[in-house]
Amino acid sequence: MSTRTRTPALDDTQLAAAWQATSLLLDYPDERLLGRRPLLRRAAAALPAELAGPLGRFLDHVDATPLQELAADYVATFDHRKRCCLYLTYYTCGNTRKRGMALLRFKQVYQSAGLALGDDELPDHLAVVLEFAAAEPAAGARLLNEHRAGLELLRLALQESGSPWAAVLDTVSATLPRLDGDLREAVQRLAEQGPPEEEVGLAPYGPASGGPVFLPDPQLRPPSPPHVQGAHR
Template sequence: MKTWIRTPGGRSAPTDAELTAAWQTASLLLGYPDEGLLARRPLLGQAVAALPPSLGEPLGRFLDHLDATPLAQLAADYVATFDHRRRCCLYLTYYAYGDTRKRGMALLRFKHAYRAAGLVLADGELPDHLSVVLEFAATGDRREGRRLLLEHRAGLELLRLALAEAGSPWASVLDAVSATLPPLDGDVREAVARLAAEGPPEEEVGLAPFDAHAGHPALLPEPVVGARK
């Protein structure tokens, strides 16, 4: 006899396997769209079809958009959305710390979490990129990855709301990510409202050696010999 785990609202909570599939799929869909993503489309469709509606339906909506949109247009939309909109930043610590000195310490906490699981970042990418965090949660350390997502839940929700307000197809991917986490409590709702009203802190400083650049972030087992393209 199967024992069902239910959320406070009565909805069955995703299983570990469903969380892994949802996080891995979302990680790929939130990366820069390229031919590699199109090559994975059949596998992504199979994974999404096996998910419960709360996860599968929003991810399926984005896959439908992927099928209907030329790759060049999708790539241009990605850049316009995530590179040119301050409230649509995929780097989670930006929402809490902006470009301040405190953000550098927050980035180190992400790196330490990855190293503890035997993983390091390829390509010199910042460790708080949402694609990286989701990949880590799916394939590295589920519990620690979930903790990182919850620690930055306010920023995650602000990103989701900003994408929805902009009418972005990527809002559906964030809907699925949010559905893998517990319902929002009062404290998180207040934090989201505060971020929406005030924005991230301002204090322009360098974040070396964490210099982000274009490309899809990736996690590799230690040691890293070269960057994955």
């Protein structure tokens, strides 16, 4: 299993730039992504080489790939491969009753920072977590590190499948601390055993209004691209 080490001397400004860029690149690709390419390249150019290199490679892929093909590849990668799930609590909780509480923790962290999600969005989607981390680096880093094993499994799965999005996860991993022995073992165990198994719906996660919203199958993309309202300050 390969490991990554955090690029030394990253300050909050660099972390925020890296996390905002990767958030946008892990969103469903559409015309907005094409329009953001110059901004994303400028952001990447200001980062250390270990972060800028993978971002540049992915942006080269975006430049060379028709949007329709890029979108179809995104769906095939993240909607139809459970090992490439972008919902972080799936790796720690699977489709079990514990997942609702894990999702609630994300929402409470966001609310404590004064940020709000749309009613149709789940707070553990990696693009949402990264956008939050860009706005609130300390709290965001804690969430990312709490779900590091899942992040690493996602990165390895993307690498094994030859996905261009592996480069984006390489950048995310490079912003986080070095994997220690216990965490490497957790990644290996998760790779071998998979997430816990149980039917969804036993403990629904719902909006503040109280209506139950059953957890989605990780193979299904949410009805709209994830977005943290208020993360751009």
